[in-house]
Amino acid sequence: MAVKVFLDEKDIPRQWYNLAADLPTPLQPPLGPDGKPITPDMLAPVFPMNLIEQEVCTDRWVDIPEGILDLLYRWRPSPLYRAKYLEEVLDTPARIYYKNEGVSPPGSHKPNTAVAQAWYNKEFGIKRLVTETGAGQWGSALAFSCAILGLECKVYMVRISFDQKPFRRLMMETWGANCVASPSSETNAGRTILQEMPDTPGSLGIAISEAIEAAVSDTTGQTRYALGSVLNHVMLHQTIIGLEAKKQLEKIGEKKVDVVVGCAGGGSNFAGLSFPFVADKIAGAQIKIIPVEPTSCPTMTRAPFSYDHGDTAKMTPLLPMHSLGHGFVPPPIHAGGLRYHGMAPLVSQAIVEGLMEPLALHQVECYEAAIQWAKTEGFISAPETSHAIAAVIREAKQAKEEGKEKVILFNWSGHGLMDLTGYQAFLEGKLVDYPLPDEEMQKSIASMDGLPKPSTAKSGKW
């Protein structure tokens, strides 16, 4: 039995899938400070117009330009693996498949959209991209993408990660990016914060503010900002994962997927794998679709569907999403990429519709799963990815209890070779589960009271 299913480059999907075309209830627009839908022009200083057009596009299929395929070939199509060694240990009748997104040069799914965004920016005449990064997966993906396209890249990295993860910064610098700790003295936003709190560890909210300010304040007009998750065009670019998986499953004669799993912080790797299967579900297929989040940051399982800002400093438009409030600070779990207060509008709307069954897990269970994975499948997983693995193990055990031959598919979104300190804490018995910060959470959720509310209407089919 084959463990890996390859797909030749000539068989790579040539269109992205856009869930916005098929949602039973339409996606609701982002709103400006005045509560009115924002216009493309308002975003023009931040993003290039070709990406803004893609952000509002409702076509079901969007052609992938040849230029982007040529960038993706460096690591795509990614292999589909069967987790047969884990299956054996679990003694499950389930067949478990996963996309190995760790084969990309930066080691995660992030470059799927990073190369696309960099390419569209270059097409639009942009010479320089600015972004923020927390743990560093997104920053290194954009640094890589700018390197191979010959663009300049600037990354504002949350100070605590900048200090704790020097190798992540070195990765970005190896690809030629300029990486500074945020808050920095380079922007008004950074200087203001530094004056008030000189010893702040920084936050993603502050780093976003600095990156947007740096992008829009370049008077040459040759700089733009790039975001690694949440937005519609990011989800779109990631759907190549699920579209490849479908072709690979077809190649080996798997006709039906029963369960699709992905971890979800902003939603991009989960959306990338699952959206093509959400389309099947909308068309009538029976599929359980599970986005997995940390119990410490329970956006999908505990937060309301509301309009909220994407960043702490309220520089972004209001987006319709499940949100814990833009001021929410989750406990310091190791899966930094899942510590985000909101969730992609496309994922949120699908949850409202009832198309998904979100699951929240504590980190100790996830690290236990990651260790079992390392000792069976062999690969060391990113802390974010471990959430998907833990959910898959639950599903595989349930299949055993039920005696059902289920097909489970998940996204192995990246390796954890740059993020081993969580494993260290686990192995030394120091890893803990944080109690849910209920009081702060309720307070943060209440802070959205004055913001507009999106419709929660749904088709009622699911």
Next chain:
Amino acid sequence: MAVKVFLDEKDIPRQWYNLAADLPTPLQPPLGPDGKPITPDMLAPVFPMNLIEQEVCTDRWVDIPEGILDLLYRWRPSPLYRAKYLEEVLDTPARIYYKNEGVSPPGSHKPNTAVAQAWYNKEFGIKRLVTETGAGQWGSALAFSCAILGLECKVYMVRISFDQKPFRRLMMETWGANCVASPSSETNAGRTILQEMPDTPGSLGIAISEAIEAAVSDTTGQTRYALGSVLNHVMLHQTIIGLEAKKQLEKIGEKKVDVVVGCAGGGSNFAGLSFPFVADKIAGAQIKIIPVEPTSCPTMTRAPFSYDHGDTAKMTPLLPMHSLGHGFVPPPIHAGGLRYHGMAPLVSQAIVEGLMEPLALHQVECYEAAIQWAKTEGFISAPETSHAIAAVIREAKQAKEEGKEKVILFNWSGHGLMDLTGYQAFLEGKLVDYPLPDEEMQKSIASMDGLPKPSTAKSGKW
């Protein structure tokens, strides 16, 4: 044009190739302390008998047991890449191909032999393996292999690396290995050194002594030692790289390889790719075969072919090899895996025969090549691998000068994500080339004067 050539698992090579069967002048035996060829029994406390038999085997083809194939499927067959993005930038008529050995769970070619050795040990009833590691590539490969086979693993890691590379150690521990700094207080060899030099940074020689002592002193007989390079059975296991490459080149219609390149420390990744092509050369094909070493440790380009010990403490038998002397301490270049005083006997004998054209390079040129690689092909290379890349760039430029459509194949032996400090030094302008330590080298070479000399007879055909 396809960038990657995959090979289905069903097409994986099912036999290893043994160069010992085809060398025009036969491989010379290892010698014991008395100067006489050692017998298998003498090695029995160190290695299991099935591997000792393989070490002296002269069959051309050796079947790969199904149990080992099942371990290899976790990442093999590895993709063959065409470096078309680098070709474009170099504007060369050469077609450059490389095997991507970075796709293995530990990120290098080392597990090709680690899983095989662990499997043979388990077959022989061994429960526990002991080894040493310098920079950590080998130790993590063995830790991974023992994890998936359920064996215990103990790694003596050179103290300076243990302190400087905590993430490498964490990798091994994630796979369940016990990793201690060497010299340790756990062995007589370690205690003796610590008493004399309590602050020693350690060395590979000391770590080998500790690992062998720990293996042979286990009175239960259930512990053995494992070595990651130099020995014949290690070279044998690695030939799957070159054998896969041949099938992949055939698949895309490449009929003739002109140049084969690999970096060489102990010789295993170079041998793995090149030996099947050395066979072609012996049979009459015109192929330039280039092992690349650091100028700071010029085993192949400057050292005599002599009998010498594999370790500083003279615990190993005498091996016929190009050696700078077992006491040689190379300058502290970043490519730790290439800082070895000797060279695999099979590679050495092929060099004596004239089948190879060794090249020595300084590290600054190699890091320049690695940066160009990262900005074209995208992947960040191990410092060792950068030596192969630099040699390939030289060959590609020469092909351009000559206007020749050469086919160049090399082994991209591993990624550098755990070894970024060399990149940091390079990017900060602090990386230097060390002058060749001529005096120490001559002294170290002279220290072998009293040792037996192998025959330097050759067939005279090359």
